[in-house]
Amino acid sequence: MAIPQFHLITHWRLVAPVAAVWELLNHPEQWPQWWRAVSAVEMLEPGDDRGIGAYRRFHWRTALPYEIAFNVRTTQIIEPLLIEGQADGELTGIGRWQLTSSGSATEVRYDWIVDVTQPWMRVLLPIARPVFRWNHDVVMRWGEEGIRQRLVA
Numbered sequence: 414m415a416i417p418q419f420h421l422i423t424h425w426r427l428v429a430p431v432a433a434v435w436e437l438l439n440h441p442e443q444w445p446q447w448w449r450a451v452s453a454v455e456m457l458e459p460g461d462d463r464g465i466g467a468y469r470r471f472h473w474r475t476a477l478p479y480e481i482a483f484n485v486r487t488t489q490i491i492e493p494l495l496i497e498g499q500a501d502g503e504l505t506g507i508g509r510w511q512l513t514s515s516g517s518a519t520e521v522r523y524d525w526i527v528d529v530t531q532p533w534m535r536v537l538l539p540i541a542r543p544v545f546r547w548n549h550d551v552v553m554r555w556g557e558e559g560i561r562q563r564l565v566a
Contacts, residue, residue, distance in 0.1 A: 425521040435493035447559035476551035
């Protein structure tokens, strides 16, 4: 892979135990129930009994007038602290969820180290980079809002 165009970092502080946050993040097929940006997650290959090797297609709605889909193969799981996957398709790169206990809260860090592959995105990248970053931040904020509501329920 070429040098990634984006290294986006998201931090969430959730007032919930790590196990509860882990349970929600480790079941992406259920994300559309609480994350409004996720329209569908399809399991393409299940992976092993821990989920390593699972291959999923994610369909996302964004704050901008476009949808995006890409696949992620789970490459590493350290329960309940880390989930890492390799993306391919309309985005290529690495996504990494890291959870840390902080008293009665869970600190969540998400690293999204990716490159865009769609020709229209690549053409617009020099001028649209700040807009793409803003769009990612909105999508992640929707996720934070959704997981907070789900944890309370």
